[in-house]
Amino acid sequence: MDTPTGQGATTAFNLVSRVFKPGELQFSAMPPLGLYIHLPWCVRKCPYCDFNSHLAPQSPFREVAVVRSSGSSLEPDHSSEAVFKPADTLPMDLQRRYLAALLADLDQQLPKIWGRKLYSVFIGGGTPSLFAPELIDELLGAVRARLGMPQSGEITLEANPGTFELERFRGFREAGVTRLSIGVQSFSTTHLKALGRIHSGDQAVQAVAAAVQLFDEVNVDLMYGLPHQTQAQAKRDVAQAIELGPTHLSLYQLTMEPNTLFAQHPPPLPDDDTLADIEDAVHNLAAQAGYERYEISAFAKPGHRCQHNLNYWGFGDYLGIGAGAHAKISYPNRIERETRPRNPQGYMQAWLEGQGDGLASQTLSTQELPFEFMLNALRLMEGAPEQWFVERCGRPLSDLQRGLRHALKKGLMDSQPGILKPTALGFRFLNDVQSLFLTSD
Missing domain, CATH: 3.80.30.20 (tm_1862 like domain)
Structure with missing residues (x-):
């Protein structure tokens, strides 16, 4: 995939340089849907x-x-x-x-x-x-x-x-x-x-x-x-x-x-x-x-x-409709995941008859975002531009530094500037790499 350039890259750079408050999300634009x-x-x-x-x-x-x-x-x-x-x-x-x-x-x-x-x-x-x-x-x-x-x-x-x-x-x-x-x-x-x-x-x-x-x-x-x-x-x-x-x-x-x-x-x-x-x-x-x-x-x-x-692997947004469907939607100040009733009859009753709870939602915390992002993006063989984390999570790259330090030390992540990509060893043990981002400083 192409790495963002021009105005998009400048916007991402400006966003990285901003001061973030604890728990705050800042988006320059909404992710693809x-x-x-x-x-x-x-x-x-x-x-x-x-x-x-x-x-x-x-x-x-x-x-x-x-x-x-x-x-x-x-x-x-x-x-x-x-x-x-x-x-x-x-x-x-x-x-x-x-x-x-x-x-x-x-x-x-x-x-x-x-x-x-x-x-x-x-x-x-x-x-x-x-x-x-x-x-x-x-x-x-x-x-x-x-x-x-x-x-x-x-x-x-x-x-x-x-x-x-x-x-x-x-x-x-x-x-x-x-x-x-x-x-x-x-x-x-x-x-x-x-x-x-x-x-x-x-x-x-x-x-x-x-x-x-x-x-x-x-x-x-x-x-x-x-x-x-x-x-x-x-x-x-x-x-x-x-x-x-x-x-x-x-x-x-x-x-x-x-x-x-x-x-x-x-x-x-x-x-x-x-x-x-x-x-x-x-x-x-x-x-x-x-x-x-x-x-x-x-x-x-x-x-x-x-x-x-x-789009899914790149942590884009997606609406999800249907029994058991999941969704991920970004808002100016938060990212939410949604789930729907798994049983088809329960799903139809929820939306056609107003019976039961048709939607369960969860707001992702800033502490969860590094793992949520890397869980998908690290599956891409060519890696993911690091700007995507800023643009699609609304958070600074510093949120990833703890996990990156450990992954680089273990030889599990490529040191190529601007790209988040596992090494050959990292792809073999991808679950281990992703788990390094479960918490952040």
Whole structure:
């Protein structure tokens, strides 16, 4: 990303030179603003997933066990599965009711960001591609009427290959979606079954191939370090994705998140040495194919980085609407984080019927800001301009000095002037680097 220059850099310098009172925030301008929209339903809850997702009301998996224990491993139980159309699992009346709640939520947030321009839109889940294209069209039309077109031109929608239908994908494009992010995870049907996914390897190939034909921007999510996965198998997944030609790859290590089925019954995963070899192999394969690693897990063809996520990692602002959605909003004298009810029914009742507390907010203290900023910014492979801390936290660079001193002493941060960037060692132990900023002098 470009480092601010000219008037912006001068303004940042003047802000650094001001005298700050304890607890005071001073902004020269508000950070960029994104919009995140959460659509929470899935056909099946994956055993590794800790996102706020809920089984669709008419999912065939609602009344059956999704996985069963088999010795020390977990395997999907497909014995009760029947042929079904995923799009039929979410009734239209429920989709419309949820859409009405989203817009009521958005309307309530508008006074907080009057006069600010929208930078990007990201529709995540759950499985947003369960929603009918005409409902996505209505949703985006309502967003544009209130906030205008995103400055970056980027409107992302997450999709599951198990919900793939050509006309459905075409409908999303016609609704205004410019970037499709497809949760493939693996092209191996065997590994997909181990992950509890509803699609096959062939369906994943068909979905990505269609998306690449329809959209200028396509991301493929892949996981590595899967149960019983070898390095060769992990490389085959990445090679298959590269062959299909998406503009963006997200490569994640499978982790055992708390409160998931895998955390309760861990499957057999590659050992640490094998996992390190797999990670190096898939990263090198992506780099050789021309994908630039610009964030810990994100790889993009030149000019195709995800703008919404860059804003998030750069500690920009974002509205968040939908069940369980989070938001971060800056005001002239404070920065607030917001959360919404996780249960979809509770969320809809809060905004459509006025039942319950629809919004919980927390003001970030000046002591919390160094860690909050570094938690995101240090994930960027090229580093973050130090001016961003001043501009997006409203605080002087001196707030970072305690953590920086310790990180430099341990060889975990680069000493390049003007840039906040971990060293190679720091990227390997990123959690340790970030934790150095938990408190400040």
